Amino acid sequence: MKFNEKYGPFALVTGASSGIGEEFAKQLAAKGLNVILVARRKERLERLSDELEKKYHIKAIAIAVDLLSDQFLKEIRKVTDTLEVGLLVSNAGTMYIGNYLHNSLENDLKMIDLNIKTPAILTHHFAQQMVKRKKGGIIYTASMLGFMGTPFASIYAGTKAHEIVKGEGLAYELKPKGIDVLVLNPGLTDTEMTAANDFSVMPMKLMKPGVVAEAALNALGKKVLVTPGFMNNMMNWMSKRVMSRKMNTNMFGRLMDKTF
Secondary structure, eight states, X not given: OOHHHHHOSEEEEESTTSHHHHHHHHHHHHTTOEEEEEESOHHHHHHHHHHHHHHHOOOEEEEEOOTTSTTHXXXXXXXXXXXXXXXXXXXXXXXXXXXXXXXXXXXXXXXXXXXXXHHHHHHHHHHHHHHHHTOEEEEEEOOGGGGSOOTTSHHHHHHHHHHHXXXXXXXXXXXXXXEEEEEEOOOSBOSGGGTTSOOTTSSXXXXXXXXXXXXXXXXXXXBSEEOOSHHHHHHHHHHHHTOOHHHHHHHHHHHHTTOO
């Protein structure tokens, strides 16, 4: 089955106004899927939707909504209830790197809601529709940091650990129903989210968002977990085969402490 037949006709991408989410939207449109672009920044979404429609001759719909609002799913459903969404790309997220007590509890709770609660709400809604059609796909953007306790990013890493474990479990449950689940675990990526910190001390360089999104789309239906980049995969291999969890935490603690 062709990609757009398996995961189309519409793909919904959250966090689509920049970074990895914008690249997901572009590459899915290039594959012939119609795209629903979800983020807060209306002007950026509308500019991107116009670009994709002109370049790829697909339908691109912009939904400007705050995914932390209580009514966000209601706003999305106003558009999507009449459409067939075959692919959910739950990509929106937020990150804080710094001393734990310097970040407010309010910001921690927003990070937990956006990184965990929002994907849960979207999954519960769209997966049920996919099951009825016996086909579809779900992509979660997690992180390499979700594989270990990470000082100075402990809440963020914890939210991504949740997505990794959830994705692995759902992949097993939903595969017999025709739905592919993939968890994307990027390392450092050149996006707005990483702009606030200096990652020059890290052993790996920032990857381009397009390369990261491409790795995910190539792995969908073939893998459950994917980590783009040779150095990132090497770090993953070492963390699992060579180093203990304590060693991983100590190493990343020393590195992360130098980024802010």
